[in-house]
Amino acid sequence: MMTGRALVTGATGFVGANVVRLLLERGAEVRVLVRPGSPRTNVDGLPVELALGDLRDRDAVRRAVRGCRRVFHVAADYRFWARDPRELYASNVDGTVHVMDACLAEGVERVVHTSTVGTVGLSALPTPCDETTPLARGQLTSHYKRSKLAGERAALAYVARGLAVVVVNPSAPVGAWDVKPTPTGRILVDFARGRLPAFVDTGLNVVHARDVAEGHLLAAERGRVGERYILGHRNMTLAEILAEVGAILGRPAPRVRLPYLAALAVGALDTAVSRLVTHRPPSVALEAVRMARRRMFFDAAKAVRELGLPQTPVRIAFEDALAWFGERGYLPRSGEGKAAWASR
Template structure:
């Protein structure tokens, strides 16, 4: 099978590419010219330079493709243009990819949505695939863009075969960015005190998320959504597990919500008016954290056969990768 993967250099995307290659598929990877391609080294993959907002480059990449895995997106909780480019990529880029897939006669598209579409149901409540969009009140440009892209995919599914997957918090090797979760893990190994908010998020091994994409292509129902997750954990629990995996000791402090909101507003204002660089926390990030991103992924386990690798293994492999790639100040024990 010839498969096209957009966003192929990203944390989830490169694991999708790797697993497709491992099973012998013919893989085409669509990446940006500026992407860090270290995760694609050594893989038997056809790399195409392009942008999902450029219809011509997308159309060229679609030629002779059977299945498309559309993962390309901007994940950020602060941008200098207040999310304008993020919206072009996440929403209009999705529209272009689905349009060109239909025109090229692609058999199936697996669209990567997000826990942001379903999460935020409130403390003590777990999101499911039937949960309403709840993060609009946070005014998060990212969450709103992923909701709108999700709706584009649902609309396209009326005329073409589209199945939707919504990853929760992925953890594992290859987190080049790193993601916000990856940054927390790095801080667990570098900072003398680990400060977190008292929020709960569903975490999952990134390799299981990639496997979920392949399973959705094989077994998913057209126009249906599947949350790809595993285990709900507070950030304090996650940090504690990371310390346990590495044998390091450090105090973990949960910041009260009032203090977190003040810090978020201050850092967001500083970024907007002075530094013009992404701050450690933002007003939107704190608002999302207060609602929580707990989730129930049992549908994907039941209907797709989504694996449930222990988070401890994902943490260990992620931290070893960060160490090997020079993200940490000191080396970890083997």
């Protein structure tokens, strides 16, 4: 049972929506900070208090924080391409400062700041990386990662000023409420729709989205102030992910491996067209291809040991995600009216 009011920023997004639902299950009174024009599909019908405002609006953030015992700062501008990169820094850095300033001024007991494993170092060694792995030179190639690292460091700087901040670094969540969907969710959707004829040789750390939400609540209860916790589970190559999803869908996984240089060329061309012609996000962002060059393998042992982070099998995460996508029309449907992924 979690008592007192909790504020969740980013509640309309994937991770935030899961955090809100878990808080409500645990009996918390929940307030959510929502931009006036933001789609509210992920919070519609929930017994939450809406606080309208933007992270970039210092006064709106202060009003949202007022009266809250705990704050889960999940919101972020998550894009691999932006026509104006300054927008990412305005939300991910300045917005974070506004949240931390408000929490300090309003006497919030505990703040959980959601970062990303993209700020954790990647080693050339075959062993998975953890919170202690230093950032490799040239690793932060995107404005998204740079802005998230700057935001994470800004949040942790408030510890010295007396604010109880804990940082969580989710890996690649899979599960329900992935409305956009995320790049990992898009892999599942494209595969189910027959739009994934080839793949690149890369790897991810996959974790159930509900476990990530649980990790946020556990960080608020048990996390050590000033520490970072990787919220992850199983390291899988993309080929292994596709094989697992293929087994659920009852169809063979793609066997064509696309050379990295070919994928890089496609990403560079598509991103150039977006920047110079369409001014819309590219289908294949160059930064996403660059990220795929390294296997993003991580060790969540610290969160398991200190927080008690659950480790739900990835098969369940994939099944839950496909069920959610199927129920909401993301996936094709068979002639019997059942989702194609389920008609086996």
